[in-house]
Amino acid sequence: MINKAIEISEGVYYVGVKDWNRRLFDSLIPLPQGTTYNAYIVKGGEKTALVDTVNPGFEKEFEEKINSITRVEEIDYIIMNHAEPDHAGAIPYILKKNKKAKLITTEKGSKMASIFYNVPNKRIKVVKDGESVTLGNKTLRFIEAPFLHWPETMFTYLFEDKILFPCDFFGSHTAFGFYDIEEIIPFAKRYFGEIMMPFRNMGRKALNKIEELEIKIIAPSHGPIYRNPEKIISFYKKWTNGETEEKVIVLYVSMWGSTEKMIKTLVDVLLAEKIDVCLYNLVTSDIGDIAKDLVDSRALVLGTPTVFGGMHPLAMYGAYLIKALKPPIKYFAILSSYGWGGGAIKQVLDILGSSKIELIDKVEINGPPTQKDYEKIIQVGKKLVEKIRG
Ligand code: FEO
Numbered sequence: 551m552i553n554k555a556i557e558i559s560e561g562v563y564y565v566g567v568k569d570w571n572r573r574l575f576d577s578l579i580p581l582p583q584g585t586t587y588n589a590y591i592v593k594g595g596e597k598t599a600l601v602d603t604v605n606p607g608f609e610k611e612f613e614e615k616i617n618s619i620t621r622v623e624e625i626d627y628i629i630m631n632h633a634e635p636d637h638a639g640a641i642p643y644i645l646k647k648n649k650k651a652k653l654i655t656t657e658k659g660s661k662m663a664s665i666f667y668n669v670p671n672k673r674i675k676v677v678k679d680g681e682s683v684t685l686g687n688k689t690l691r692f693i694e695a696p697f698l699h700w701p702e703t704m705f706t707y708l709f710e711d712k713i714l715f716p717c718d719f720f721g722s723h724t725a726f727g728f729y730d731i732e733e734i735i736p737f738a739k740r741y742f743g744e745i746m747m748p749f750r751n752m753g754r755k756a757l758n759k760i761e762e763l764e765i766k767i768i769a770p771s772h773g774p775i776y777r778n779p780e781k782i783i784s785f786y787k788k789w790t791n792g793e794t795e796e797k798v799i800v801l802y803v804s805m806w807g808s809t810e811k812m813i814k815t816l817v818d819v820l821l822a823e824k825i826d827v828c829l830y831n832l833v834t835s836d837i838g839d840i841a842k843d844l845v846d847s848r849a850l851v852l853g854t855p856t857v858f859g860g861m862h863p864l865a866m867y868g869a870y871l872i873k874a875l876k877p878p879i880k881y882f883a884i885l886s887s888y889g890w891g892g893g894a895i896k897q898v899l900d901i902l903g904s905s906k907i908e909l910i911d912k913v914e915i916n917g918p919p920t921q922k923d924y925e926k927i928i929q930v931g932k933k934l935v936e937k938i939r940g
Pocket of ligand 1: 632699718
């Protein structure tokens with residue numbers, strides 16, 4: 551196997567790896583196209599920096615790529631933009647081979663480097679927001695961008711080449727492609743929904759901070775590199791602002807078909823009014839797709855039967871995801887059916903009641919829906935349309 555670095559700008563090299571076969575991240579997020587752990591070497595006239603590292607298990611491939619342009623032992627700085635192991639996990643391997651490099655990170659990052667990777671303090675250089683380090687004819691500027699998505703996160707900006715290294719921010723989980731690929735936005739959106747959406751206020755602040763920078767290349771730590779970064783920046787502005795569409799995300803689970811009939815009736819009302827609907831049966835859905843559509847849906851419909859005196863566990867999972875991911879959804883409705891005793895709706899409200907999402911209406915029925923029930927559901931649909939359009 552020939553593992554070689556790829557030059558992305560003069561003296562700037564991609565030394566990351568593709569994880570084609572990984573299918574799950576955080577034991578939670580599906581990766582239909584795998585992912586990448588991007589890392590970069592910046593060679594200045596006097597010094598050399600490594601920007602981020604790779605997931606444990608890829609150290610050899612990573613080392614060979616670095617060695618194709620410099621020697622691991624000769625790296626002067628290791629920039630740790632983020633301490634999560636998919637980017638920082640190979641730091642101990644590099645530091646063991648290289649006795650002189652300093653690890654550059656934020657104050658919070660220095661604590662994490664010590665806790666997660668046993669990096670001694672004498673090998674860490676803490677940088678403050680806006681501080682720079684020169685490599686000779688290349689200058690790295692560090693920009694604190696906390697909670698994207700851990701507290702220690704920062705961006706690195708290579709001034710002369712106008713390259714932003716934002717680590718997870720602007721990232722996407724796909725091993726396909728290398729530079730801006732046509733079909734990247736759905737993957738970037740999915741990634742935003744899964745990872746960045748709960749921190750979108752911090753994302754907005756970070757975007758404001760980099761607004762003045764001239765950026766020719768965005769080199770994130772997952773997915774393709776952007777040589778035309780305007781498009782992804784404009785999407786990130788929309789997503790971090792919580793701008794929603796006339797769109798409803800419907801999450802449901804049905805045991806004997808009653809809840810499904812209720813859901814379909816309501817969906818028909820929405821579609822007839824030309825409201826965009828994303829329908830997910832929680833039994834078979836990929837939660838990454840759900841996260842993607844949570845990014846810009848204006849309303850939510852949750853359908854669940856009562857089982858064991860409460861929500862179906864899959865519906866509970868869906869509701870909990872919504873609470874955790876904090877999407878910009880404004881309105882929601884609940885449809886529920888039960889055999890001999892309700893309880894699901896109360897539990898939905900226990901989970902989502904404290905969120906900022908306004909409950910528009912709820913319908914709970916006993917057994918299969920009757921004509922009267924369908925009429926009620928049609929009214930719920932009309933109320934939702936009014937709110938969405940309002
Ligand atoms: Fe890709 Fe937060 O690590």
